[in-house]
Structure formats: C-alpha cells, structure tokens
Amino acid sequence: MILTITFTASVAAAAAAATYIYINRRPRVGKRHKSKFHEDDDAQIYVAMSSNALRCYSMSGEDLVLFDTLGEVSDAIREAGLVECQLIIGIDFTASNLTQGEMTFGGRGLHSIEANVENPYQQVIRIIGHTLAPFNETGIIRGFGFGDSETKDTSVFELDPQLHFCNGFKELLAAYNETAQRVTMSGPTNFAPLIHRAINIVRREKKYHILVIIADGQVVDEVRTRNAIVAAAMWPISIIMVGVGDGPWSMMEAFDAGLPARKFDNFHFVDFNEIIKGSNDPDYEFALNALMEIPKQYIAIKNSRLLSGSDSRDNLA
Structure with a gap:
C-alpha cells in the first residue's frame, strides 16, 4: 500500500511538501529534509523525516510525527515544554x-x-x-x-x-x-x-x-x-x-x-x-x-x- 501525505499550507514551506511512502505501514521517505520540529497555528506538530529514518509510524495518520533518532524525540519533548x-x-x-x-x-x-x-x-x-x-x-x-x-x-x-x-x-x-x-x-x-x-x-x-x-x-x-x-x-x-x-x-x-x-x-x-x-x-x-x-x-x-x-x-x- 502506498499513501501520499501532503502537509497543510501553514507548514508546507517549512516542510518543503515532503512525500511519505508507506510499505506495510512502515514509512519510507523519498526526499531528504532537515529534521526540524514545527508547530502550526492549530497546534498540530509536524517533523520532517530523513531518508535513513528508523521505523516509526502513527496509526491514526492524522498528525504524522516522525523522528530520525531517539535524541530527536527527547529534544522535541523538551521543546514542547515537558x-x-x-x-x-x-x-x-x-x-x-x-x-x-x-x-x-x-x-x-x-x-x-x-x-x-x-x-x-x-x-x-x-x-x-x-x-x-x-x-x-x-x-x-x-x-x-x-x-x-x-x-x-x-x-x-x-x-x-x-x-x-x-x-x-x-x-x-x-x-x-x-x-x-x-x-x-x-x-x-x-x-x-x-x-x-x-x-x-x-x-x-x-x-x-x-x-x-x-x-x-x-x-x-x-x-x-x-x-x-x-x-x-x-x-x-x-x-x-x-x-x-x-x-x-x-x-x-x-x-x-x-x-x-x-x-x-x-x-x-x-x-x-x-x-x-x-x-x-x-x-x-x-x-x-x-x-x-x-x-x-x-x-x-x-x-x-x-x-x-x-x-x-x-x-x-
């Protein structure tokens, strides 16, 4: 199954319209983007994911949050204020x-x-x-x-x-x-x-x-x-x-x-x-x-x- 996800306009510029490909519900990324933590006006969180990312996915598919490393998750947790x-x-x-x-x-x-x-x-x-x-x-x-x-x-x-x-x-x-x-x-x-x-x-x-x-x-x-x-x-x-x-x-x-x-x-x-x-x-x-x-x-x-x-x-x- 292949699923293409397009970012909303409020974060499209920051994420460069990344395309995510799902194979057996595990994401693979076709383009490399700088991993960065983004928050739009509606408090939806998006993270661009690089091509060597580990296997991780959101079952809901609504707000896709992906990270390259555990360190990025920890950084994002702290950046969220926790x-x-x-x-x-x-x-x-x-x-x-x-x-x-x-x-x-x-x-x-x-x-x-x-x-x-x-x-x-x-x-x-x-x-x-x-x-x-x-x-x-x-x-x-x-x-x-x-x-x-x-x-x-x-x-x-x-x-x-x-x-x-x-x-x-x-x-x-x-x-x-x-x-x-x-x-x-x-x-x-x-x-x-x-x-x-x-x-x-x-x-x-x-x-x-x-x-x-x-x-x-x-x-x-x-x-x-x-x-x-x-x-x-x-x-x-x-x-x-x-x-x-x-x-x-x-x-x-x-x-x-x-x-x-x-x-x-x-x-x-x-x-x-x-x-x-x-x-x-x-x-x-x-x-x-x-x-x-x-x-x-x-x-x-x-x-x-x-x-x-x-x-x-x-x-x-």
Missing part, C-alpha cells in the same frame, strides 16, 4: 499470557522468569524506565497489575502495596519479578479499571502522567475500555499500550486509529515484537516508537489547559 513527568505502569496478568509466547517467545509463558533471559514484560519495563528516567526526577513509578484471580476485570492491585510506588525502574522490576512468580493468572482482560485508577492519581496530583499498559491481547469489554480512554483525554495523561506476545492486535490498532473525538489523541499502540523483530538495536527502536507521540500530546494538553488544576472535570471521569 521537563518532568510521572510514570504509571500497568501489567496484564491474565491467563492468556501462559500461551501467548508460542510464536514470539519460544513457546514460553510471557511472564516466565529465568536467570539469563528477559521476558517481554521485563524488557518493556527496563527500556521505558531507563528512557524516561531523565524526565522523572522523583524516580517514583507506580506499578499495577490486573487480570489475576482476585482483581479479574473489575479492579487493579499495586505491585508494591506497602509503599504504593517503586523508586525507579529497578525496584519496579524487582516488584514485578516477585509478583509474576506468585500471582494466579486469570482474566478477562479489561483496561478500564487501570485507566480510571490513573485518572484518580492525576486528579489528585495535578501533574502530567504517562500510563504504559503492557498486555498480551484483546480486551473483552471494548465499550468500557473505549469510554475510559475517552474519559482520560480530559486529563493530562498520555496512554501508551505496548502489545507483547503473539496478538492479534486488530482491536488495539482500531483504538489507535478510530477512537471518538477527544480533547487530544491520547492513545498510542506499539506492537513490541513487530518493532524489535530483525532490529540491530531493539531497545533503541522500541523506545523511539513508544515515545514518538509524546511531544504532540503534551502540546495538546497544554493548549487545552488540562494542567490548570481545575476540578470541573471530576464528573466526567
């Missing part, structure tokens, strides 16, 4: 994790804990935690699990119920490792309780948060999950959903491309295995793809005054 963020990690403990590594994890369960082999959840926690560390000065990361035999699809549990948070991604990894070996996996899968917990945290703290949901498949209650994502767009929260395991990912791709109109596009899906497959630097490329929409999301949050601290949205969450 100097600090809080991190929330949600981990899927549904029983499907026991079989979802058949093709992508050597037939092992996705939560398998081994001495010399990182499972996909461990990889994502480490990469995201390390990459966002410069923007998380407090080091506080809140970790939650869902889909086990106790919470099922109705609530979440804290990975560290004593402190209620972890101090850095290494502590989060330790809490995850301990939990993965003792929890009884169940289901069904529902992101709504986790998203509403994140909303409650943001309502209380009045700070920008990034919610990373790591899960192995489709949600059962699509309506509740859709409604929760829409409700979260009333708050300063970016949601990154990282799919691990064999999939399928059609619902997540549909969420990324076709959720109802919101204050801003607050949901971004990343297929972890597809991104790292065949990559010479999987950590780098995953981080790049996971964070590529943060700059435009944060600018949209600022322009919508979602960081104002107002409590007028409480009845909408």
Whole structure:
C-alpha cells in the first residue's frame, strides 16, 4: 500500500511538501529534509523525516510525527515544554499470557522468569524506565497489575502495596519479578479499571502522567475500555499500550486509529515484537516508537489547559 501525505499550507514551506511512502505501514521517505520540529497555528506538530529514518509510524495518520533518532524525540519533548513527568505502569496478568509466547517467545509463558533471559514484560519495563528516567526526577513509578484471580476485570492491585510506588525502574522490576512468580493468572482482560485508577492519581496530583499498559491481547469489554480512554483525554495523561506476545492486535490498532473525538489523541499502540523483530538495536527502536507521540500530546494538553488544576472535570471521569 502506498499513501501520499501532503502537509497543510501553514507548514508546507517549512516542510518543503515532503512525500511519505508507506510499505506495510512502515514509512519510507523519498526526499531528504532537515529534521526540524514545527508547530502550526492549530497546534498540530509536524517533523520532517530523513531518508535513513528508523521505523516509526502513527496509526491514526492524522498528525504524522516522525523522528530520525531517539535524541530527536527527547529534544522535541523538551521543546514542547515537558521537563518532568510521572510514570504509571500497568501489567496484564491474565491467563492468556501462559500461551501467548508460542510464536514470539519460544513457546514460553510471557511472564516466565529465568536467570539469563528477559521476558517481554521485563524488557518493556527496563527500556521505558531507563528512557524516561531523565524526565522523572522523583524516580517514583507506580506499578499495577490486573487480570489475576482476585482483581479479574473489575479492579487493579499495586505491585508494591506497602509503599504504593517503586523508586525507579529497578525496584519496579524487582516488584514485578516477585509478583509474576506468585500471582494466579486469570482474566478477562479489561483496561478500564487501570485507566480510571490513573485518572484518580492525576486528579489528585495535578501533574502530567504517562500510563504504559503492557498486555498480551484483546480486551473483552471494548465499550468500557473505549469510554475510559475517552474519559482520560480530559486529563493530562498520555496512554501508551505496548502489545507483547503473539496478538492479534486488530482491536488495539482500531483504538489507535478510530477512537471518538477527544480533547487530544491520547492513545498510542506499539506492537513490541513487530518493532524489535530483525532490529540491530531493539531497545533503541522500541523506545523511539513508544515515545514518538509524546511531544504532540503534551502540546495538546497544554493548549487545552488540562494542567490548570481545575476540578470541573471530576464528573466526567
């Protein structure tokens, strides 16, 4: 499939009418342009992408934000005005994790804990935690699990119920490792309780948060999950959903491309295995793809005054 995207007139001069070619939903660029961060009058963000760019794409196709390097993403995040963020990690403990590594994890369960082999959840926690560390000065990361035999699809549990948070991604990894070996996996899968917990945290703290949901498949209650994502767009929260395991990912791709109109596009899906497959630097490329929409999301949050601290949205969450 080949898709040509033409910039709007307000940024055409700056971007020199770049043409992007999609092959299997991965962009390739025919012309080389100087990578530069642009914002038009409508607060839409565009970045020209050079011909040697890594694989990254926006499923929605509305505001295409592309970067050559992870350094450019970090620069764009800072240029957007983001100097600090809080991190929330949600981990899927549904029983499907026991079989979802058949093709992508050597037939092992996705939560398998081994001495010399990182499972996909461990990889994502480490990469995201390390990459966002410069923007998380407090080091506080809140970790939650869902889909086990106790919470099922109705609530979440804290990975560290004593402190209620972890101090850095290494502590989060330790809490995850301990939990993965003792929890009884169940289901069904529902992101709504986790998203509403994140909303409650943001309502209380009045700070920008990034919610990373790591899960192995489709949600059962699509309506509740859709409604929760829409409700979260009333708050300063970016949601990154990282799919691990064999999939399928059609619902997540549909969420990324076709959720109802919101204050801003607050949901971004990343297929972890597809991104790292065949990559010479999987950590780098995953981080790049996971964070590529943060700059435009944060600018949209600022322009919508979602960081104002107002409590007028409480009845909408």
